[in-house]
Amino acid sequence: xxxxxxxxxxxxxxxxxxxxxxxxxxxxGLVDADQRLDRYHQRGxxxxxxxxxxxxxxxxxQLSQMLTPARELTEDEVLEAWLGYVGAPIDQHKLDYxxxxxxxxxxxxxxxxxxxxxxQWAESTQFSRDGRPLSSYLDHxxxxxxxxxxxxxxxxxxxxxxDAKLVAGETxxxxxxxxxxxxxxxxxxxxxxxxxxxxxxxxxDGILYRV
Numbered sequence: 001x002x003x004x005x006x007x008x009x010x011x012x013x014x015x016x017x018x019x020x021x022x023x024x025x026x027x028x029g030l031v032d033a034d035q036r037l038d039r040y041h042q043r044g045x046x047x048x049x050x051x052x053x054x055x056x057x058x059x060x061x062q063l064s065q066m067l068t069p070a071r072e073l074t075e076d077e078v079l080e081a082w083l084g085y086v087g088a089p090i091d092q093h094k095l096d097y098x099x100x101x102x103x104x105x106x107x108x109x110x111x112x113x114x115x116x117x118x119x120q121w122a123e124s125t126q127f128s129r130d131g132r133p134l135s136s137y138l139d140h141x142x143x144x145x146x147x148x149x150x151x152x153x154x155x156x157x158x159x160x161x162x163d164a165k166l167v168a169g170e171t172x173x174x175x176x177x178x179x180x181x182x183x184x185x186x187x188x189x190x191x192x193x194x195x196x197x198x199x200x201x202x203x204x205d206g207i208l209y210r211v
Contacts, residue, residue: 002190002208004171005101006160009112009122010085011176011196013094013134017087024084028077029067036066040177041113041150050115052145059115082117087197092129097201098137106208110134110141111160111173113150119143140164151175152183161187172207174200 010016018039025033036043042050049059056078064073101108114122119141121127122134135141142160149156161168168188175181176196184191192207194200 002106002170002172004107004109004164004166005204005208006109006111006171006173006189007098007138008173008175008177008180009110009114009118012174012194012200013110014090015087015197016085016176018085020087021082021084024081028073028081029069029071030063030081031068040179041152047150050113050144051150052148056116079117079120082115083121085118086121090128091199094199094201095128095130095132095137102137102139107139107164107166108137109160109164110138110143111151111156112142113144115145119145151177152179154183154187157184157187157189161189172204174204 007013016039018037021037022033025037030036036046038046041047045054045059045062048054049056054062056075060073060075060078063078064071067073098108119134124133125131127133140163142156142163144150144156147156147159149159151157160166161171169190172190172192173181173184174192174194175184176194178193181191181193190207192200192203194203
């Protein structure tokens with residue numbers, strides 16, 4: 001019996017726009033943004049930020065030196081660049097569905113490779129049409145930069161299971177990355193591989209409410 005539902009963030013709860021992110025970083029002067037950003041798993045200092053190995057101040061300083069020409073970026077400029085990944089306004093129907101899950105007695109969680117800039121937006125009144133932050137729809141958010149681990153490392157899944165006291169077999173995990181799904185399955189977590197930016201609600205209903 002499923003008791004817990006765990007969601008990825010980008011590509012699942014909000015539409016992920018890789019091309020928009022590349023354009024946004026190019027706009028601030030990162031001319032080779034297409035070579036430095038990734039659709040699924042960041043590399044270099046971008047990964048260092050999302051894994052918590054460097055702070056946002058260190059990231060901003062390093063990014064400033066990579067621009068053409070180099071200049072000191074403001075926090076707002078870096079935030080705006082990261083938000084290039086947000087491809088469209090949040091689908092309020094998905095957020096309403098999260099509320100519905102909790103009313104039905106399910107526990108809901110986020111497990112995401114993300115960074116403090118994206119989470120700054122997610123925890124603001126700008127996140128949803130109703131002015132509610134992401135965390136108000138969930139029992140807890142497990143963010144890579146806070147935990148110090150990243151998917152698909154099995155350790156981040158174990159951390160979540162242990163911290164939230166979840167039973168793997170009573171948990172379903174939604175993600176758009178086959179690599180992340182495979183690791184969750186190896187740990188005994190039920191999974192739903194979703195198409196990036198698609199409406200996964202009917203498929204999840206099929207898992208939760210099947211007789």
